[in-house]
Amino acid sequence: MAEREIAETVALRALAWLMGPADLAETFLGASGLSPQDLRLRATEPETLAAVLDFVLMDDQWVLAFAAAEGVAPDRVARARAALPGGDLPHWT
Template sequence: MTMSRDAAEKTALDCLTWLAGNDDLLPVFMGATGLSTDDLRDAATAPEFLGAVLDFVMMDDAWVIAFCDSRGLAYEVPMQARAALPGGEQVHWT
């Protein structure tokens, strides 16, 4: 199923909100990105950054499950949203 870019951005922003409320995971994300809190607010409007948020959460199945369960989403939604954002397209080598 293909997701619209607007829906993908909304999903990624929701994921960022979930991440910001996760006291255990947020410091890991901030350390991985090197962003300050102010930088995070500014970056939240960039579709490329939103894709990176989804990339980060999709690194661990437990994080995907926790996010999706908290929002009542199917587990494939983050992947579908990522595919609709810049840099998320599948690469075909042939």
């Protein structure tokens, strides 16, 4: 499986995980500006998937919780983000 396809799969799993806890789902929708209907329509777009991973990466506890729930290495989230649009931009932190 190509790196991009793996990244999209990780991001889709992250999106499903985000939609579990109501407070995280609401926070993501508020931060992204997407309505639930918009999210359903655009969920597989690479830019939306990148936004999902950007959101999860904002909080180390979210990364760890997602990784534990989905059985992926925590660093896989950042690697998946790097493979999606905009992931090659420099990080200033």
